[in-house]
Amino acid sequence: MTIKKSIMFRMGVIYLFFLALALWLCIEIINLKFIQADKWKTQSHEVERSENIVMPNRGDILDVNGKKLATSVPSYRLYMDLLAEGLTDAKFNSNIDSLSICLANFFKDKSAAAYKRDLQLARQKGRRYHLVNPKRLSYTEFQVVNKFPIFREGRNKGGFIPEQLDRRQQPFGSLASRTIGKMYGESTKGGMLGLERAYDDKLRGTPGTSVMKRISGRWVPEVVTPPIDGYDVVSTIDISIQDVAEHALRKQLVRHNADHGVAILMEVQTGAIKAMVNLHRLSSGVYVEDYFNYAIGAATEPGSTFKLFSLMAALEDGVVKVTDSIDTGNGAYRFYDRIMRDSQQGGYGMLSVSEVLEKSSNIGIAKIIYENYKDNPRRFVDRLYNMGINKPLGIELLGEDRPLIKYPGDNSWSGTTLPWMSMGYEVKMTPLQLLTYYNAVANKGKAVRPMFVKGLSHHGKMVERYSPVVLNSSIASRHTIEAVHQILIGVVERGTARNIRNSNYSIAGKTGTAQVAKGSQGYQSGGVEYQASFVGYFPAERPRYSCIVVVSAPSNNVYYGNIVAGSVFREIADRVYATGFDFVVESQWKPGREDHVYPYSKGGTFDDIRTIFRELDYPVYAVSSAKEWVSTTAADSGIVIRPKPMPNGVVPSVIGMGARDAVSLLENAGLQVHLQGVGRVVSQSIQAGSKIRPGSTIFIRLE
Known part of the structure; x- marks a missing residue:
């Protein structure tokens, strides 16, 4: 028991x-x-739902006509998970040879055996994120690689992990690149320079969130908050005009072996910047755009272009009239211990006030200012300050240099400051600041802030438009503005800029030739460089555009503003005027003239060609439809427009075309275009007549 x-x-x-x-x-x-159901359900979600940030697409920067100046282009880097669930030994071993051959043929950097050895070793070591090849692939290249053996099985079955990276690209190459700006190396850091930085908060968009959810043993992404793509920034830049301005400036810089140069074109009424070129010479002799933004960041002594403001102050204060006479003597005049000289040997003698500016007499403007303000220099400087030329413009681009307009009582003020200041020395302004106040004269006295952006768009629709900002509603009286306007016309018609006048339209402006001290060497022998400039506007009767050209350190013994800078201004103005159909154009052709020889043009679109000739009042006979590429010939009775067929499926010839036409034609044919240089197309990487492979890249070189 x-x-x-x-x-x-x-x-x-x-x-x-x-x-x-x-x-x-x-x-x-x-x-x-x-x-405790709710508690554990929440914790289970925390374990099985891994939250990730979903980056938005960065907006594009567009020119005023909607052409892409900066855009994000995807690139891809190839990785493999050699222990992916679906990548069995049988699948790996049966496909490794063919995959290795495909990789070797595609990248051409090592043999198929080397690729096979690398992949086998990575699998033995259990690597889950093995870099197959460090090269970044374009979207077109990625589509090819995506069809390789094993890779085409995807991530789970084949272990293929393509890493997408966004690369910022400027489709027009270096054109306006300093204004467009740059991104930091890591795109998440945003814009570093130019419009990319100024409008980074608009371009970058708003990130979203997603979670990885485990369903039936597989991780599946689920978007919780969708990202909001960035806005497109519609700039005021016209890339066609930018092309013209850069080509004209580059040609002159090369001709005179200059150190650097600036060209800016501004719309008079709005202040919209249509083109801004900054070219700098490298040690190799090549001129590049993205070195430094001299237009906004380099305040220098402007020289004779500053005489306009000195004369405006005197006219506004009533101390002189345009008809008064000034004795400039024999070309040399002493102010205290310094001798001032005019450029003409022997001097100009007696000049009217208008002629002082037309002939750019240093002595003339200095005597006007010194004799009338020597007892009260503050009155003169206060008048300049009232115009606003002593203040920064406050533009959105980073790096604007401050202007320097000395004031009596400053440590650097001396007895000779007033006369030297009157002719543009002992003062400093950037090219854009100088242009802004010449633009004010063209705009009947109203100074407007330079505008780089027209507005913002989203998915092709404008969502915000920016309006011009007035800096000074009137920099001087209407009487003074009209007086100096006529004098600036006289500079071109009778004065120092006679070489750029023409019979088609009138120009108003002022030449400048300044001595610029080389660092600490001062103005002593061997320490001087020259700066040639021309600033003005056109057409003078109804100003539409203002423009400034500055060429620094020209050599070859030619450094005068009318020759070095004026000719660039004229070339830009000619090209802009020829394509500006709202200008008043007087054609040389008259009905009934039997002896007239009609012109012809290079190829282009039907609409563009017809519009140009009709605006010039030439008789046009067209045998074409509005969407065709055409050529022209001159006949006895007018210009004949004929179709210029472009064969389907083959690469067209773009030799001799400008950038805009070449890019349009090649992109319509299904090619990706990369530009090199500026001017006209001189070569193309794919021979004309070759069969087109859609998505292929063609390189075209312009000079």
Whole structure:
């Protein structure tokens, strides 16, 4: 009995233990299922739902006509998970040879055997993120690689992990690149320079969120908050005009072996910047755009172009009239211990106030200012300050240099400051600041802030438009503005800029030739460089555009503003005027003239060619439809426009075309275009007549 009772006792204990365990499990199940369900459900979501940031697409920067100046282009880097669930030994071993051959043929950097060895070693080491090749692939290249053996199975079945990276690209190459700006190396850091930085908060968009959710053993992404793509920034830049301005400036810089140069074209009424070129010479002799933004960041002594403001101050204060006479003497005049000279040997003698500016007499303007303000120089400087030329423009681009207009009482003020200041020395302004106030004269006295952006668009629709900002509603009286306007016309018609006048339209402006000190060497012998400039506007009767050209350190013994900078201004103005159909154009052709020889043009679109000739009032005979590429010939009775068929499926010839026409034609043919240089197309990487492979890249070189 004792043994039996002992056994029964033990069984009872075991029974009670399992009964208690069962009761405890039931209580825990009830507790988990009903009482703490919400708590554990939340924790399970935290484990199974891994939150990630989804980056938005960065907006594009567009020119005023909607052409892409900067855009994000995807590139891809190839990785492999060699232990992917679906990548079995059988699949890996049966496809590794063909994959290695494909990789070797595609990248051409090592043999198929080397690729096979690398992949086998990576699988043996259990690598889950193996870099197959460091090269970044374009979208077109990625589409090819995506069809390789194993890779085409995807991530889970083949272990293929393509990493997408966005690369910022400027489709027009270096054109306006300093104004467009740059991104930091890591795109998440945003814009570093130019419009990319100024409008980074508009371009970058708003990130979204996603989670990775485990379903049936697989991780599946689920978007929680969708990202909001950035706005497109519609700039005021016209890339066609930018092309013209850069080509004209580059040609002159090369001709005169200059150190650097600036060209800016501004719309008079709005201040919209249509083109801004900054070219700098490298040690190799090549001129590049993205070195430094001299237009806004380099305040220098402007020289004779500053004489306009000195004369405006004197006219506004009523101390002289345009008809007054000034004795400039024999070309040399002493102010205290310094001798001032005019550029003409022997001097100009007696000049009217208008002629002082037309001939750019240093002595003439200095005597006007010194004799009338020597007892109260503050009056003169206050008048300049009232115009606003002593203040920064406050533009959105980073790096604007401050202007320097000395004030009596400053440590650097001396007895000779006033006369030298009157002709543009001992003062400093950037090219854009100088242009802004010449633009004000063209705009009937109203100074407007230079505008680089027209507005913002989203998915092709304008969502915000920017309006011009007035800096000074009137920099001088209407009488003074009209007086100096006529004098600036006289500079071109009769004065120092006679070489740029023409019969088609009138120009108003001022030449400048300044000596610029080379660092610490001062103005002593060997320490001087020259800066040639021309600033003005056109057409003078109804100003539409203002423009400034500055060429620094020209050599070859030619450094005068009318020759070095004026000719660039004229070339830009000619090209802009020729394509500006709202200008008043007087054609040389007259009805009934039988001796007239009609012109012809290079190829282009039907609409463009017809519009140009009709605006020039030439008779046009067209045998074409509005969407065709055409050529022209001159006939006895007018210009004949004929279709210029472009064969389908083959690469067209773009030799001799400008950038805009060449890019349009090649992109319409299905090619990706990369530009090199500026001017006209002189070569193309794919021979004309070759069969087109859609998505292929063609390089075209312009000079």
